[in-house]
Every structure is written in C-alpha cells, then in structure tokens.
Amino acid sequence: MTTLSLGYNQPLYLLPFDHRSSFTKGLLGVTGDLTPEQSAKVSEFKNIIYHGFELGVAQGVPKSAAAILVDEEFGASILRDAITKKYVVCMPVEKSGQTEFDFEYGGSFIEHLTLFRPTFAKVLVRYNPEGDKELNVRQRAKLRGLGQAAKDTGCKFLAEVLIPPTLEQLAGVGGDNERYDVELRPQLAVNMIRELQNDGVEPDVWKLEGF
Numbered sequence: 351m352t353t354l355s356l357g358y359n360q361p362l363y364l365l366p367f368d369h370r371s372s373f374t375k376g377l378l379g380v381t382g383d384l385t386p387e388q389s390a391k392v393s394e395f396k397n398i399i400y401h402g403f404e405l406g407v408a409q410g411v412p413k414s415a416a417a418i419l420v421d422e423e424f425g426a427s428i429l430r431d432a433i434t435k436k437y438v439v440c441m442p443v444e445k446s447g448q449t450e451f452d453f454e455y456g457g458s459f460i461e462h463l464t465l466f467r468p469t470f471a472k473v474l475v476r477y478n479p480e481g482d483k484e485l486n487v488r489q490r491a492k493l494r495g496l497g498q499a500a501k502d503t504g505c506k507f508l509a510e511v512l513i514p515p516t517l518e519q520l521a522g523v524g525g526d527n528e529r530y531d532v533e534l535r536p537q538l539a540v541n542m543i544r545e546l547q548n549d550g551v552e553p554d555v556w557k558l559e560g561f
Contacts, residue, residue, distance in 0.1 A: 358506055358554045361415035362438065367399045368421040368472075370446035392424045400428045413437065419472060421446075422462060423454075429466050440508055441468040443496060444475070451475040451489050453496075463503045470508040470555070471500040478513050479541040486545075493551040509546075509553035513538050536561050 367373075374380045377395065378388055400418065407416050417438035420428050432439045443459050445452050451473065453459040463471055473496055475489055493509070500507040515530045519538075523529035539558055546552075 356552060356554060361412070362417055362555070363411065363415050364417045364419055364440065364557075365399070365403050366419040366440075367396055367425075368419045368440075368442045370421055370423060372447070373424075389424065393427075396420060396425045396428060400425075400432070407437075417469070421454075422466070429468065433466060433468065438470075439466075439468040440470040440472045441466055442472045442474065444473050449476060450485060451492060453492070459496075460499045460503065463499060463505060467503060468505055471496060471503075471505045472508040472510065472557075474510045474512070476512045476514050477542055477546070478516055478519075479538060479545050480519065481514075481516050490546060490549045490551055493546065494549070497551060497553065506554040507552075508555040508557060509551075510557035511539075511542060512559060513542060531559075531561075535559070 371381075373395075374384060374388070374392060378384075378391065380388060384392070400420070403416065403418055407413050413436075415438070417440055418428070418432055419440040419442065420432075421442050422429060429439060429441060441463070443453055443455075443463070445454050455462050473493065475493065477486060477489060479486070497507050513535055515527070515534070519534055520527070520530060523533060539561075543556065
C-alpha cells in the first residue's frame with residue numbers, strides 16, 4: 351500500500367473536459383448509445399481541447415500547475431499521452447449523468463486507476479446533507495471506498511460535490527434558485543463537508559460550486 355500525505359498544496363489550473371452524456375447530447379444530439387463513428391467524433395473533439403491545453407502550456411502556463419480532467423471512455427489516448435508527458439492528470443471514476451453516484455466500471459474501477467495511475471482520481475457526486483438519508487449513507491460508503499482505492503493506487507482524491515436543493519429547501523426560498531445559492535447553500539456545504547469527514551471521507555481536494 352502506498353502512503354501519501356493528505357492534501358494538495360500546489361496551484362491547480364484545471365481544464366475539465368470529462369463531460370460525456372452532456373457532451374454527446376449537446377454537440378451530437380444523441381441521448382442513447384453512440385455508433386463507432388460518433389464515438390470517434392467525440393474523441394476527435396476532445397483531442398482538439400487537449401491540443402489547446404498543450405498550446406497553453408507551451409505559451410507559458412506553468413506545467414506543474416496545469417491539469418486536465420478527461421474521461422477514459424473518449425480520452426484514453428489523451429490520458430496516456432498526458433501521463434507520459436508528466437502533466438497533472440485527473441480521471442473521473444463516476445458514471446455520467448447519474449443522480450446517485452456510482453462507479454463507471456463497477457467494482458473494477460480500481461483496475462482502471464491502476465492501469466492509468468492519474469495524479470487525481472476524481473468523482474462528481476450530488477449530496478445534500480438534508481436530503482435522502484439512505485441515499486447519503488450509500489454514497490458515503492462508496493466515497494470511503496474510493497478514497498481508500500486512491501491511496502492504494504498512489505493517486506490523490508478530488509471530490510466535486512454538487513448540493514442540489516430539496517423540494518422543502520427550494521420552497522423555503524420561494525422557488526428561487528438564486529436565493530437558495532446565496533442563503534442556504536453555503537451552510538449546507540459546511541455541513542456536507544463535516545458529515546462526510548465524520549464518516550471517514552477525506553478528499554485531498556474539494557471542488558465546490560462558487561458562493
């Protein structure tokens with residue numbers, strides 16, 4: 351087992367292009383399974399983004415701080431190239447477009463982390479501390495497992511947490527999402543972090559929505 355110190359104290363300029371379902375729907379208008387030609391087109395688009403990233407580094411963005419976030423499904427070749435070139439690499443492990451967090455490759459997600467060994471194993475999770483309690487228990491268990499798997503494979507752990515409002519919370523601010531963001535979400539974020547940490551979930555980096 352690899353032991354790493356918790357946290358990350360370097361600048362991190364992250365270019366995210368790990369979008370999958372939103373990417374294919376938004377650019378190709380496809381909501382179901384892709385044809386091989388459509389998949390190749392998505393990979394081509396992502397390689398264009400990666401090329402732009404490399405131009406940015408070549409033109410002065412510090413390589414030690416420049417990071418990409420790209421998925422294995424459409425960006426496996428990008429992951430391999432970026433890791434070979436020693437860029438900071440973040441790799442998502444969650445299924446795309448899910449209300450409840452689950453692993454893209456089920457229990458074999460650890461094998462995929464071991465194969466690529468990115469700088470960060472990244473997860474996107476929707477978690478409201480005042481929401482569905484059973485859902486939250488399940489998600490905390492998966493996040494604990496991911497944290498341990500990241501340590502075992504020598505990766506850092508980056509958690510991107512969205513806090514969607516419950517119906518009751520939204521009703522309490524008159525259905526106004528902007529009021530929810532200003533009046534309720536900051537304290538919910540504090541409570542969310544406390545709840546996860548108290549149950550053994552300790553990412554190296556928290557990626558939170560702006561306040």
